[in-house]
Amino acid sequence: MKRFFRFTAAVLAAAFLFSLTGCGGSSSAASFTWFVDTIPTNLDPQVASAASDVIACENLYSGLVRKNSDGEIVPDLAESWTVSPDGKTYTFQLKDGLTYRAVKGASTDYAITAEDFVFAFRRIFQPQTNSPYAVEFSALENSAAVLAGEADASTLGVSASGPLTLVFRLSEKDDNFLAKLTLPGAMPCDEEFFDSTRGTYGLTAKTTLSSGSFYLYNWTASGLFLRRDVSAPQIGSLRLVQNTSNSGKSAAQLIADEKCSAALDDTGEATALQSVSYSDTTWSLLFNSTEGSVFSNTELRQALAGIARETVTVPSSGLYTAAEGLVPTRLTVDGIDYRTFAGDPLPTITDPRTLYLNARQGMASSDFSGVTLLVPKEAGLTELAEQINGAWQKDCSLFFSIEEVPQEEFAKRLAAGNYTIALAPIQAEGGSVYQMLQQFGGETSLTGCDDPLYDQLLSESAAQTGSSRCALLAQCERQLLDGCTVVPLLAQQKRLLIADGISGLVFDPFTPVVDVTFAEKN
Incomplete structure (x- = not known):
């Protein structure tokens, strides 16, 4: 197992909560409900492609960077980064003291290190993974040869120069590289835990680890439920469920009835709700x-x-x-x-x-x-x-x-x-x-x-x-x-219609993105 650098268990717990979520209990925080066409079935971030799976992964996992509600790219698991003058080398310094969390928020000894990102990106370019994210990161050095099986994954342009230092080397400049690092495929994956799941990584609650501010609370045929340890006004829980009993109601009515917190609408009807066109x-x-x-x-x-x-x-x-x-x-x-x-x-x-x-x-x-x-x-x-x-x-x-x-x-x-x-x-x-x-x-x-x-x-x-x-x-x-x-x-x-009082929601209908990491409800 990767060695987890720490002084004491108390310091570890405090550092983890501070760096990811802040303090407080989720019982006092608001919840957010989003209707999905199908309940998420795959929480493997390097593979997830269905809209509901992608939305779940965006909230369950953290990457090096994340987009906020203003569309700005801000640090997430990365403390800082630098870009070489030619735009082809990105060096990230990770935050210290980060670990994954298991189902129900249980703590683990799996530390989040630069090697986890190296393993994740190598998985993307393994032909057997069939990852939809390979095309997004095609600018990485030697990516085409690795994907074609003509070169070993170790030659891919991503490496760890220390437990907390990650380096990307591009064969050509990609002006959108930072933004692509917010995609699920760029989320870390612990190799030892992945191997222990014997091909079921991200397919069950027990074979899923969270690297984000949310953790997996429950996953059933009724929906996927995420929680995190925050207090009001931050959103403390996310529910991804199907609209099975209110299909005849408009988006505005569903929100008014508190069936969901935000919903897509194509009626053009006048509404006092917040909206994003x-x-x-x-x-x-x-x-x-x-x-x-x-x-x-x-x-x-x-x-x-x-x-x-x-x-x-x-x-x-x-x-x-x-x-x-x-x-x-x-x-x-x-x-x-x-x-x-x-x-x-x-x-x-x-x-x-x-x-x-x-x-x-x-x-x-x-x-x-x-x-x-x-x-x-x-x-x-x-x-x-x-x-x-x-x-x-x-x-x-x-x-x-x-x-x-x-x-x-x-x-x-x-x-x-x-x-x-x-x-x-x-x-x-x-x-x-x-x-x-x-x-x-x-x-x-x-x-x-x-x-x-x-x-x-x-x-x-x-x-x-x-x-x-x-x-x-x-x-x-x-x-x-x-x-x-x-x-x-x-x-x-x-x-998109949004319930009154909710702010900080990150939404992109095309990617798709419904990210409540920065969301609050006043």
Whole structure:
């Protein structure tokens, strides 16, 4: 077992409580309830990928650093750190006297040392681990060779130069490296304890150790329950449970009934509750532009796109704002605010009606036979589709029909390319800008458009990081929108509603992050 450096048991206990949580009893502290789609099943931080598992790990474990409610990166288990002038070497000094805690908060003799981080990162790059975090830390020296099984894990660019000193060596500068160290995969793992679990690490309460301010109190089919030793106003317990008996209630009502402390909402209804707005979906017109189709004509698409954008009015429901591009605001690429970096990508179409007349040269009315505007029935955007269709009729004498279909059928037809024009929700799954743009590349493009330059830019972006990756993705977005196969119209708004009196909650819907480490309830 790693030797735990201490003077006396009393000094150890005091140091641990002070460094992680402060003093006081959890019985006097507030609780926080969050509804999850599924109860967490895997608390192995190097493996956790399901949203509920990730949220549990964020609160159960501590890493070197952590993000606070202002988005700042602050020390967690690290006392301090330095970065070399070339940005490729990070040296962390850990806090002294830290240990893991077992279920129900029981103390252990497992000390948290730099070697635990070395072991954790080596696990990430062992092929058999199949860790989702390997791609995030690909800048570490020799990581690709280790992951491919071509080099021993000991050659990975992470080492301990002492019990409390950890060194990362990068093969290339990664401007977002510190932020990535807040991910569950970067949490410490004690090798001796891991080996003792015989393949069940993080899968049961007895084979889980906490390195964070919270410890595992109970884990059943009813939910996951974490506690910590603090007093009011700090949050002392976290409950991750399913909403099994109140499914018909709105987020605001669930919070008012004290069923949960915060909840996601997409109703747009007025509320006095605290809220954090975000968007991962842009409603866009899609023109099926496969070779030989009527909408393979670029000028025709641009003309109809220009008229549509002039016509659209934002619905008064509060659920939508005017789209600033295909990629919504607040999405990030390697920690960089993408929309701010990329700017306005919407093309300027100065005279769409003249453009339409030029496009119609040599085209017959019969070329437009069978063209419909496909809309998902449940979306509530049929009136918007009618506005656009009416403008095309008025300005271009084009008479298309609107075809409403159930959401499931809509998704199948979109994926199969079985449409001519569609009003579709384009989502950035997991908040990924790359994934959002990838839907329009290659043979599986939603619009059927074959654009070698777009595919090349997208491919090059996958091999870059930081501002270089942002720049390539921004070129992709402009290339896509200039061709008007995709016409962004509305950004769909979602929000997190938070109970009165709660502050300090760290929330990111895309990572996902619901971290109550700094949360208080007054």
